[in-house]
Amino acid sequence: xxxxxxxxxxxxxxxxxxxxxxxxxxxxxxxxxxxxxxxxxxxxxxxxxxxxxxxxxxxxxxxxxxxxxxxxxxxxxxxxxxxxxxxxxxxxxxxxxxxxxxxxxxxxxxxxxxxxxxxxxxxxxxxxxxxxxxxxxxxxxxxxxxxxxxxxxxxxxxxxxxxxxxxxxxxxxxxxxxxxxxxxxxxxxxxxxxxxxxxxxxxxxxxxx
Amino acid sequence: xxxxxxxxxxxxxxxxxxxxxxxxxxxxxxxxxxxxxxxxxxxxxxxxxxxxxxxxxxxxxxxxxxxxxxxxxxxxxxxxxxxxxxxxxxxxxxxxxxxxxxxxxxxxxxxxxxxxxxxxxxxxxxxxxxxxxxxxxxxxxxxxxxxxxxxxxxxxxxxxxxxxxxxxxxxxxxxxxxx
Numbered sequence: 001x002x003x004x005x006x007x008x009x010x011x012x013x014x015x016x017x018x019x020x021x022x023x024x025x026x027x028x029x030x031x032x033x034x035x036x037x038x039x040x041x042x043x044x045x046x047x048x049x050x051x052x053x054x055x056x057x058x059x060x061x062x063x064x065x066x067x068x069x070x071x072x073x074x075x076x077x078x079x080x081x082x083x084x085x086x087x088x089x090x091x092x093x094x095x096x097x098x099x100x101x102x103x104x105x106x107x108x109x110x111x112x113x114x115x116x117x118x119x120x121x122x123x124x125x126x127x128x129x130x131x132x133x134x135x136x137x138x139x140x141x142x143x144x145x146x147x148x149x150x151x152x153x154x155x156x157x158x159x160x161x162x163x164x165x166x167x168x169x170x171x172x173x174x175x176x177x178x179x180x181x182x183x184x185x186x187x188x189x190x191x192x193x194x195x196x197x198x199x200x201x202x203x204x205x206x207x208x209x
Numbered sequence: 210x211x212x213x214x215x216x217x218x219x220x221x222x223x224x225x226x227x228x229x230x231x232x233x234x235x236x237x238x239x240x241x242x243x244x245x246x247x248x249x250x251x252x253x254x255x256x257x258x259x260x261x262x263x264x265x266x267x268x269x270x271x272x273x274x275x276x277x278x279x280x281x282x283x284x285x286x287x288x289x290x291x292x293x294x295x296x297x298x299x300x301x302x303x304x305x306x307x308x309x310x311x312x313x314x315x316x317x318x319x320x321x322x323x324x325x326x327x328x329x330x331x332x333x334x335x336x337x338x339x340x341x342x343x344x345x346x347x348x349x350x351x352x353x354x355x356x357x358x359x360x361x362x363x364x365x366x367x368x369x370x371x372x373x374x375x376x377x378x379x380x381x382x383x384x385x386x387x388x
Contacts, residue, residue: 044321048303048325049258049259049325050258050301050302050303050304050325051303053301053302053342054301054302054303057341057342057343058339058340058341058342059268059301059335059337059340059341059342060340062340070321088340092259092262092263092268093259093262093263094257094259094260094263094279099280099281100263100281103281112266139253140279141253141254141255141279141280145257145258145259145260145279155268155335155337156337157336157337157338159267160267160268160269160297160335160337161266161267162262162266162267162268163266
C-alpha cells in the first residue's frame, strides 16, 4: 500500500487527478460531492449516468456498482460505501452552479434548496468542475452530469417528484472506488445549499494497493 | 436544403430535422421513441436528462414539463401527452443511440455529441425507496400523439426504437413539424 495523494479540497472548490488502473480513490466527507471520471486515453469516454443506471438497474449508486462510460465501459467500481444504511448517492441531478442558481432565483425557486440561511454563492459545482478539468482541455459541455455522492433525495413513489433532504453523515465517512482503467477523476466539494452546513471540505486519497 | 416537415420513421431507424422556436413537433407511435434536441445556433448546447429532471424536480416527464439543456435553458415543452394517465416517459435509460447518432450525422453532429435522450412511451417501474428500475412492456394499445413545442431554434432527432419489450417489437413512428 502506497499513498499517492492525500489532499483536502476546501468547500466549494474543485479537484482533479490522474489515476492508474487498479488504484484506489477514497473520498471522505459529510457533504455533497459532484464526482466524474474520464478514460485517460479518450476523454470522450466520460462517465455517463444513463448507461450506469441501465447496468445497475438502480437510481442510486451502491457498493458494487460500476460507473460506466458513454460507450458502456466500466471506468470505476464503488467498493466501499460509508453512507450505506444512512442515505443514497444520487444519479438524477446535474451540477449546481451560477446559471442554475440565477434561474432558480429568477423563478422564485431558491426555496427548494431548503436551507434559506445559507447564502447563495457566486459559483458552484459547474464552475468548480470546469476549473478542475481545464488543465486537460475539457470544456463544461463535455463534463458529464455527475454522481452526486451524499446527495440523498426523497422521491415520491406516486408522482416521481424529488425533494432535497438534509440527510448527511454526522462525521466524514469514506466512499471508495477502484479504477478499472487509467483515468482522469474530478470532483467538486458542493456548496450544498440544502444542508445546514452550506458545504464542507472533502478529503481525497489515492492509494496504490 | 429545406428541412423535412414530416416523415414515417421505419422501425429501428432515426430521423432529424431543424425547427424554429414556436413550432411544434408531433410524434405518433405505440412503441418506444428516443428524442434529443440541440440548439441550432450552438449545437454544443444539448438536451440533458439530468438538468431536465432538476428543473422539473421529477424523475419522469409528463405534459407541461420542459426539456432543458446542459446550459440551463428550456429547449422544448411537452405540451400534449397522449400517454398521460396510462403510463410515463423515461429519462433514465440510454435509448437508441445509434439511430439518433446516424440521423444527427446528417446535420454535421459528431457521434460523441449525441446526448442521452428522452424515451417517449418507455414506461419504467421505479421503486423510489430502493431505486430499483424495471422496464415494462406497457405501451399504448393504439398509436398516441405527443406534441412538443420548440422553445429555441433546434436540431431535433427522433428514433423509432427496436424496443425488445414492446409487444409488437419495432414499429414505425410518424413525425410532423407544424408552424
